[in-house]
Amino acid sequence: MPYRLSELAARFELERRGDTDPEIAGVGTLAGASGDQLGFLANPRYRSQLADTAAAAIVLGADDAEHCPVSCLIARDPYAAFARIAALFEPRAALQPGIHASASIASDAIVSPDAQVGAFVSIGARSRVEAGAFVGPGCVIGDDCIVGGDSELIARVTLVTRVRLGRRVRVHPGAVLGADGFGLAMQDGHWLKVPQLGGVVVGDDCEIGANTCIDRGAIEDTVLGEDVRLDNLVQIGHNVIVGAHTAMAGCAAVAGSARIGRYCLIGGGTGIVGHIEICDKVLVTAMTLVTHSIQSPGEYSSGTPVQPSRDWRRNAARFKHLDALARKIGALPQAKD
């Protein structure tokens, strides 16, 4: 299990600097690593911790190398390099193909003999679990679903109906994919439920966080492109389309039929209203509400800054009359444009 630093340098094609070639038995933070661990410096906030690190060696950028008190590996992107090295030290149980005795599987469902299905799993009619897939304990897979090859449903995931996952998709506990979209029409004073006839399509290499919800489409499908990454407690409404490589942080929510581009970064708690389009490479900061389409790449925000509540209350009270204030200023002779 331990690796020489020189082995790591060779395996990950990183330049090694320093006089020692320590044995590395694990990874750690700059502040917490012990003398047989590899630390890393990627976020400049932590640069001041470099001098006192007890780590055996550090992964860092070339600019920081001269200040490194121990041996180091130089990486253009130290965070990515660290991620690849850390994976060597991740304890992972090997897949144990087979179906747990307690699982309840529809007679016309197909489970690959090379897949693993855990305890208390239900699989519905016409669904398919492909080779190398892992369906953890307590998962419920409804009718007409596909779990693509090498995908992992960690535990207690629900695929309701017509959910098709690509390959290497990872879904965390409590996530619900393919529930009814929220489609309602008011008729004679009562809500009428609009049937949700579509499904959910999730591209290869997507990751879906714990307790995240992705509703199935009303007519056509809700679609995640490849390599989309959703954090926990995210809400994706029916018929939303999320472009490849887009990442959304915790508690973000997208209303029905919105389209989000590729390589977008959506901050935590952000809301995106329905039926709008966001182009590629848009970054939205945390807790912003996006109420209209965005046609230019770039960074977008809404809200007001946090303040002591006493100050905030005074300012907030003025906001309620901001238009009147602006009109008053406009009426001043000196203020006219």
Add this chain to the structure above:
Amino acid sequence: MPYRLSELAARFELERRGDTDPEIAGVGTLAGASGDQLGFLANPRYRSQLADTAAAAIVLGADDAEHCPVSCLIARDPYAAFARIAALFEPRAALQPGIHASASIASDAIVSPDAQVGAFVSIGARSRVEAGAFVGPGCVIGDDCIVGGDSELIARVTLVTRVRLGRRVRVHPGAVLGADGFGLAMQDGHWLKVPQLGGVVVGDDCEIGANTCIDRGAIEDTVLGEDVRLDNLVQIGHNVIVGAHTAMAGCAAVAGSARIGRYCLIGGGTGIVGHIEICDKVLVTAMTLVTHSIQSPGEYSSGTPVQPSRDWRRNAARFKHLDALARKIGALPQAKD
């Protein structure tokens, strides 16, 4: 399964226009429908797609009929008409009364012989599942609960304790009804838990979204009137009362003991603080924070508009001093009222 357009017109009492009486085998969007499907035009955003539709026929309002390139059905509310027609094409598994062999049911619980209880379901003491109800795989029903006639717990729903669902209630996966309300009192530097002795009452025809939480009351019950519709990831605190026919979009949250009227529409991500009252027919736009009671029907909002972050930062910095700015203006001789 296919229906003539004239059959649909007769069954749903809609006027049919156009020379052809095509066979309809399914439903689709304006842009996506194929030549044997019925499309619809309800949202004016999509009006421009009408000319090029490949659908066999369209449901739309009278005003749009003259621009329709194919046969059509005229509806006062095309969305509601479409919803009713689409239901004809929804594949629904028939209820299969009986209790799955794996289910774990308390000896004094009562399950109607006309109800269906799925795999890995637990049902606690003194609980009752009525005729026509469906309790899907992985549901946990605690003590003293009622699942009313023809209600559906899709899968992995939890009713913790003292939860009484009316008839035709539909609850989506991961929803938790009847967990302890968040009642705490600080005593000698430690939190003291306030017992949550109430329950949850859900009226007929309600729908509860995936991973939505409705806490049970501290003393009296938390109550949803009939036909209340909650989207996914909604939080309803203890002793909240939600009036009949109110709908709340995803990630909305209502704190303890708030009362919400009938026919309200609560936008996604909206927060409603505790112990306030909102009257009937209030619409709250997305991500608004409602901090005081609302006595007049109408539409309410808070927040600021999304902007490029560079512009937003300048404006947000000014907000921190808005009161000072307003005072400065008030001090100008020309600005006095």
Add this chain to the structure above:
Amino acid sequence: MPYRLSELAARFELERRGDTDPEIAGVGTLAGASGDQLGFLANPRYRSQLADTAAAAIVLGADDAEHCPVSCLIARDPYAAFARIAALFEPRAALQPGIHASASIASDAIVSPDAQVGAFVSIGARSRVEAGAFVGPGCVIGDDCIVGGDSELIARVTLVTRVRLGRRVRVHPGAVLGADGFGLAMQDGHWLKVPQLGGVVVGDDCEIGANTCIDRGAIEDTVLGEDVRLDNLVQIGHNVIVGAHTAMAGCAAVAGSARIGRYCLIGGGTGIVGHIEICDKVLVTAMTLVTHSIQSPGEYSSGTPVQPSRDWRRNAARFKHLDALARKIGALPQAKD
């Protein structure tokens, strides 16, 4: 089961006033209590209900005693006193030690003979359930977890991996502890997953709400101090540290590596960005976004007040140009400081 008011006064060391010594069979609200129940007055909003209460007796503060139409118990903190009394009337099923026949438990997991494990529970390798603990139906406990003595996982809780709960921890249904943190590095246009090698440590007496998520750390652990109280649908990112006795209301979210102090009160829907520090005794009002560290105890807010949307739209439009407005004012000769 019923208690004389004088017994309650003695047991909880409260002063009793009034001529009668009624028998108390339960607890109720001021407005809803019946003639054999004890009511309470803690929130001044409800003071006007005191005169008409039908309760047998009331718990209240000394200042309200003279207006009380029935016998009363005087408490310095009526809400805390009521909480302790109400606990006498809470129906609680006694722990029934033993393991349900359906449970699936790894051969090297250890379950105390004094613990109760319910139906359809999975417990993974090297995990331990200590004496007096309750693991309710449908829970999934992964590898290397500890459920401390007298802790309660109500139902359908997931502890993914390396989650260590202290004593008397209560976790509500749907909560997911120890899922992968959201760690991603972009490499050659694809996301690279950063291994999440840490765990989650939860102190004694914590409470975790329904469908709340606490991710495990990337390298070191995510940590909750003792007596931390999290409401439903809360999101705690990887490597967050929450100080003892802090409470967070529903839908609050804390991004990775943030540190929150002791005795903080975090309002519902609040967001806290990553890598910042909040000191002890900070109160953050609902739906605030905290974007920088807070070094002084006190109350903090952001956002704008709710208004009728017509007014709000005018003000919000002005916010988009607030900086320009402020510059215009600054340019007025009379407005210069």
